[in-house]
Amino acid sequence: MAKTQERPVIWLQAAGCSGCSVSVLNSVSPKIQNVLVDEVVPGQHVSLRFHPTVMAGSGEMTLEVIEETKQQSAGAYFLVVEGAVPTASGGGYGTLGERGDRELTIAEQVEDLGRKAAAVIALGTCAAFGGIPAGKPNPTGCVSVKAFFDSKGVATPVINVPGCPPHPDWFVGALASVLLTGLPKPGDLDALLRPKAFYGPLVHEHCPRRAYFDEGKFAKKLSDPGCLLELGCKGPVTHADCSLRLWNGGVNWCIGVGSPCHGCVEPGFPDVLAPLYEKLDEATLANIGASPEKGG
Amino acid sequence: MGKIVIDPITRIEGHLKIEVIVDDGEVKEARSSGTLFRGLELILKGRDPRDAQRITQRICGVCPTGHAMASTLNLDSAFGVDGKIPENGRIIRNLILGSNYLQSHILHFYHLAALDYVDVTAVAGYEGSDPGLNSVKRFIERGELGPFVPRYEGDYRLSPETNRQAVAHYLQALDIRRKAHEMLALFGGKMPHNVGIVPGGVTEVPTVDKIAAFLWRLNEIRSFIDTVYIPDVIAVATAYADHFQIGRGCGRFLSYGVFDLDGSETNLVKRKRLLPSGTVAADDLQPKDLEPAKIHEEVRHSWYADSSSGRHPSQGETSPQLGKDGAYSWLKSPRYDGQVHEVGPLARMLVAYVRGNETAKSLVDGALSALEAPVTALFSALGRHAARALETKLVADAMAGWVLQLKPGEPVYAEYELPDEAEGMGLTEAARGALGHWISIKDGRIANYQCVVPTTWNASPRDDRDQPGPIEQALQGTKVKDESNPFEVVRVVRSFDPCLACAVHLITPKGRSLGEFRVS
Numbered sequence: 001m002a003k004t005q006e007r008p009v010i011w012l013q014a015a016g017c018s019g020c021s022v023s024v025l026n027s028v029s030p031k032i033q034n035v036l037v038d039e040v041v042p043g044q045h046v047s048l049r050f051h052p053t054v055m056a057g058s059g060e061m062t063l064e065v066i067e068e069t070k071q072q073s074a075g076a077y078f079l080v081v082e083g084a085v086p087t088a089s090g091g092g093y094g095t096l097g098e099r100g101d102r103e104l105t106i107a108e109q110v111e112d113l114g115r116k117a118a119a120v121i122a123l124g125t126c127a128a129f130g131g132i133p134a135g136k137p138n139p140t141g142c143v144s145v146k147a148f149f150d151s152k153g154v155a156t157p158v159i160n161v162p163g164c165p166p167h168p169d170w171f172v173g174a175l176a177s178v179l180l181t182g183l184p185k186p187g188d189l190d191a192l193l194r195p196k197a198f199y200g201p202l203v204h205e206h207c208p209r210r211a212y213f214d215e216g217k218f219a220k221k222l223s224d225p226g227c228l229l230e231l232g233c234k235g236p237v238t239h240a241d242c243s244l245r246l247w248n249g250g251v252n253w254c255i256g257v258g259s260p261c262h263g264c265v266e267p268g269f270p271d272v273l274a275p276l277y278e279k280l281d282e283a284t285l286a287n288i289g290a291s292p293e294k295g296g
Numbered sequence: 297m298g299k300i301v302i303d304p305i306t307r308i309e310g311h312l313k314i315e316v317i318v319d320d321g322e323v324k325e326a327r328s329s330g331t332l333f334r335g336l337e338l339i340l341k342g343r344d345p346r347d348a349q350r351i352t353q354r355i356c357g358v359c360p361t362g363h364a365m366a367s368t369l370n371l372d373s374a375f376g377v378d379g380k381i382p383e384n385g386r387i388i389r390n391l392i393l394g395s396n397y398l399q400s401h402i403l404h405f406y407h408l409a410a411l412d413y414v415d416v417t418a419v420a421g422y423e424g425s426d427p428g429l430n431s432v433k434r435f436i437e438r439g440e441l442g443p444f445v446p447r448y449e450g451d452y453r454l455s456p457e458t459n460r461q462a463v464a465h466y467l468q469a470l471d472i473r474r475k476a477h478e479m480l481a482l483f484g485g486k487m488p489h490n491v492g493i494v495p496g497g498v499t500e501v502p503t504v505d506k507i508a509a510f511l512w513r514l515n516e517i518r519s520f521i522d523t524v525y526i527p528d529v530i531a532v533a534t535a536y537a538d539h540f541q542i543g544r545g546c547g548r549f550l551s552y553g554v555f556d557l558d559g560s561e562t563n564l565v566k567r568k569r570l571l572p573s574g575t576v577a578a579d580d581l582q583p584k585d586l587e588p589a590k591i592h593e594e595v596r597h598s599w600y601a602d603s604s605s606g607r608h609p610s611q612g613e614t615s616p617q618l619g620k621d622g623a624y625s626w627l628k629s630p631r632y633d634g635q636v637h638e639v640g641p642l643a644r645m646l647v648a649y650v651r652g653n654e655t656a657k658s659l660v661d662g663a664l665s666a667l668e669a670p671v672t673a674l675f676s677a678l679g680r681h682a683a684r685a686l687e688t689k690l691v692a693d694a695m696a697g698w699v700l701q702l703k704p705g706e707p708v709y710a711e712y713e714l715p716d717e718a719e720g721m722g723l724t725e726a727a728r729g730a731l732g733h734w735i736s737i738k739d740g741r742i743a744n745y746q747c748v749v750p751t752t753w754n755a756s757p758r759d760d761r762d763q764p765g766p767i768e769q770a771l772q773g774t775k776v777k778d779e780s781n782p783f784e785v786v787r788v789v790r791s792f793d794p795c796l797a798c799a800v801h802l803i804t805p806k807g808r809s810l811g812e813f814r815v816s
Contacts, residue, residue, distance in 0.1 A: 006440045015334050017797050018309050019357020019488040025403075026474050026487070033428065033467045036443070037435035047440040052306050055443035056411040058786055059302040065446065086334075093334075096311065097303050132339065132354045139335035165357060165488050222499045223709040248481035249474070251509075257483060258500040259491035262350060270351060275344035 005044045007179060008069050008077040010113055011051040014106045015094055015133040015142050016083025020124035021053050023165035027172050028249045035172065041179045049077075063097040066109075070116055078178070079117040079156075084126040084133050085110050085148040088141030110145065111152050119157045119183055120145060121174055128160035128194070129267040136271055146193060157183050160193040164264035169245060170198045192267065194239070203235035203261050206243040223258055232277040234263030297324070300782050305789060307408040309358045310796025312755070314789055318776050323785070326764070326771035328755045329625045334797075337614060340745040345371060345714065345737050348745060349494060352733065355747065356797045357488045358403070361396040361480070362726025363733075364493040365389065366747070369564065370733040371495035374720030377712040379562040385497025385708040386559040387698050388483045390570075391510065392492055393724075394555065394695045395480035398517055399473045399487075400727035401641070401688040402525060404793045405681060406469035410462065412787050413532050415452035416444045418459035428467040429460060448781040453535045462531075465524050472520045479513040482506045497709035502702045510699050518692045521685075526663075529685040533667055533678050540669060543677035543788035545770040546636040547578035549643035550753070552586065552732065554725035555694070564588075564723045570694055571656075571687075571725065574647040575632065578675050583650040588723065591732070593628040593748065594759040600628065605760055610719065610734045612746035625757035629765060630748050638766040639729030639753045640792060642674060642683040645690075655693075659686040677770075677791040684793070716740050726750055728793050751795045767792055 013021070025032045030040060036054075040046050048054065049069050050062060057065070069077050083106075086093040091105030098104060114120050122145040125131035134142040143151075146158045159178075161170050174195055177184070190196050204210065212218070212227035219226035227233070235243075238261055247253045254261055263273040270276070303313035317325040336355050340348055349367040353360035368389075372378040381389075419432045435441075454462060477487040483498065483506065484490030492498045533540070553565070553573030561567040565586050573586040593612060595605045600623075601615040617623075631637070648656035663682055664671060673679055720735040729750030736744040756765035764772070767789060774784050 004438055006438075008442075013311070017354050017357040017360075017488075019354070019360065022357045022488050025470065026477050028474070031470065031474075033431070033470050037431050045435075045438065045440065047442050049442035051443050052304055052311075053309065054407070055306055056416070056445065056447035058304065058306045058448070061446040062304065062306060065442065094311070098301070103303075132336070132351060133334040135339040135351070136342075137338060139338045142334070164354065221709065221711055222494060222496070223501055223707070247486035248478045251478045252481040252485055254485045254491045256500075257485035257492045257498075259485050259494075262491075264489075270347070274347055276350055277346045278344065 002043060004039055006047045007044055008047045008049050008073045009080060010049055010066060010069055010077060011080040011082065012096070012106065012109060012113065013052050014081055014083030014110060014127065015086045015140060016124060016126045018053060018082070019165040020082040021051070024168050024171050026248060027168035030172065041176055044179050046175070060097070066113070070113060074116045076118050078175075079113050079120045080123050081110055081120060081127045081145050082123045084130050084142035085145060086133070086140040086142050087148065088139070093140040107148070110148065111154060114145070114149060114156050115154050117156050119159065119178060121171070122146065122158055122160045123171055124166050125162040125164045125264055125269055128162035128192075129269070131164060132270055158193055159184060159189065159195065162194060162265045163240070164269060167198070167242070167245060167247060170195070173198060190239070194265075198241055199239045199265060201239065201241060203238045203240055203243055203255075206241075207235055207255060208243065209255060219258070228255065228258070228260040230279050231260050232275065232279060233260035234266070234273050234280060235261040236280065238263040238266055240265045298779065300776070300779055300785065302782065302785065305786065305794075307411065307790060308794045308796065309356060310794070312794055312796045314785060316771055316782075316785055318779060321775055321777070323771050323774040323776060326768045327624055327757065328765070328767050328789075329627070329757075337745050337747065340742050343742050345374065345735065345742055346495065348735065348742060352747065353489045355749070356795055358795060359396065359400055359726045359728060360489050361393050361484070361493070362724065362728075362731050363747070364490060365393050365724045366722040366726070366731045366733040368493050368495050368722065369724055370720040370722030370735050372720075373562070373722065374718040374735050374737055375495055375712040375715060377496050377710050379560050380710045381497050381559045382707040382710060383559060384502060384702055384706050385710070386556050387702055388498045388502065388708060389493050390555045390698055391695060392480055392484045392490055392498075394691050395476050395484075396487070397691050397727050398521075398688055399476035399480070401684050402469050402473045402476065404684065405525065405529065406466050408793070409681065409790050410466060411444070411447065412783060412790065413452070413536060414454060414462040414466070415459050416463055417441075418456045419463050421456060422460055426464055429464055432463060432467075448783050448786070450778055450781045451783045454531070458531060458535075462528060465528055468520070468524065472517055475513050476517055479510055479517070482510050494709075496712055499709070501706070501708050502704055504704050507699055507702055507704065511696070514692065514696055514699065518696065521689050521692055526685050526689065529681055530663070530666060533682060536678065539678040539787065540673040540676045542774050542784055543680075543770040543791055544675045545638050546766045547675065548575065548635055548637045549578070549646050550575045550586070550632055550637040550639050550730055551644045551647040552723040552725055552730045554644070555691070564721070570691070571644045571648050572651050572653065573723075574651060575637065576646050576650050578672070581650050581671070583647060588721065590633040591630065591748065593630050595628050596760040597623050597758040598625050598628050599623045609732060609746045609748050610721065610736070612734065612744070627752055627756050629756040629759040630753050631759055634761075636759070636763050636766060636769065637753060639750050640680065641687045641727075642680045643729060644725060645683040645687055646674070655690050659690060677788045680791040714740060728795050729753060749795070754792045755794055755796070767794070
């Protein structure tokens, strides 16, 4: 029997809330226990070597694992970054561990580990686009992983898997895709480096309340039936398959409980799409070729 | 005398560093600091007040529902809609928050704390037919043991059979906690970061199919709590009984109260709640009423301007002062009536216990009797785990009653007008402890927003009178058998279930001064 190929993964938590990690724990097929201990695709096992919320070790021994992986698996390991990269004050708003008598900034870890990785998954809207911590006035100078790499001349391929949090299928799908068929080919990712397989359609296109929109029936207050556009729904400008995939084991999704979509997978979240409970302006809507007055 | 630095402390939420000074095998002094700042309170300024309820959930992906609830109560009061939430709305809010309590407590015991007590590698010798354990066995045989190795070595005491059962339960608990999130999503849309809880109530009228789907997931989770979680906590407590003697802490406890049983009372402290508000001291066990005016934050040993010390959160200010003399943390020090207080499940269960809550009393007395332990055993690392498990049962059982009180098709939401000028306060309990949000609205926008979160209480540094915070006090006096494997330190710290993303306001590089040696 062929020996199982080990695919080392280092998972760094930068400026985020750990919500991406918690969301990935909710994966159904494969379950998270399969991801951790089984061959996630035939012949390949994901060796999660560093993950702050999951791993058994603490302190310096865990930093040694990072160093060892970087040395021994250079060019072969995958880096997952959850959270944005804080760059203000020399990166001092986020540190992780120490070297000698100096604290290491998250920014230098992301740069160093990113440079030597086979590919980087920027997981969640913070890592992909800056997200909440980069919201005005962005007190810590948070930037996306890609923008950070560009500023440092790091050319390692980046796959953005945004969402606040991202759906577990989007992460597992992006990872499995790399394991099964290698790095994304031209055309696999959209202009924002998101896998088109998940971030292709607009939420609006497959929304079960779309008929209300087409008929001009709009909810006037939360908990009403009707299209949620007047209550701030950003579905018409949000590229994600939430309405088809649903969340948490297919149980539900935001619009399924009568909440407007807040566009959490988009670079405009939260600033451009705020106020979240206010209607999109007509100029933005015009760009999608639909309007509530005329119907879809 | 030596210093142990543990950075990062893992299996918590967020970025935490712990330093302890050890002399003759005993912790003399401890310091905790967080290492990430995002500035959410600054990002909230100038925004539409309703967006606070969305943005503050992003403070923490483990307990976003606590923030959803605190911010929503805060906005309810600012918008003048508190006391008008329809019964369905009140109940669904409780069900959403309660679901996350179950998820969070189960996650904490099995996936954050248990690896300090349970030896995963014991599965190597497994000979049975359990598919999960056989997967783990094959995993061990392949020899790449991340993320379960490396780890501290030398103090795993469970028998091989108990260890294997605990590993099987670790895997089962991953499924159960996922189902708790599925249950939450029935009424909250998705998780993390639910969208159901909003000022005025919730966003969707309940239907019978969702009620049934919720109830039956809850039944499965309740069965797990009764037959797996609580027995496992007892098994660990029996094997590690000396851990009832470590991590005592400050001996004062505070709860804001949680799970509204009455939607009409606008005074949150007087509102009838499943777990009541109050404070209690370990030495007299007498309940005292909570007075929110007695909450304030001190910053003498935090990197904030001294002029901002001693403020009530409604007047709170965040004025960073990098490198301030005598400061060593970016957490502020919340104090109640000038005293250090611990918050969390132990605090909630104690307040309920001394207030005569019969369910809390029978659960706590029953567990103490099974463990042949006195009440004072609760004030310990293991006591916190026991209180968390018992609370999980108390909340889950209550939820089973609440879900049947829902009235399909009845209203869930009350309308309000957005005010130009207003003040608000939201007091509730996240799974990890007392959580308060305060808002000031001017010109229809957020002028000031302050959150005082559970881990700011528990992991706070010394205050203006040099009183160490609860975790710092809990570590003092702890015996450390092997300084290169400081199990006792991480066990005490993790018993508090720290959540640093919530607690930390700022961090900056700083000079190190005391280091004599460092152990991983």
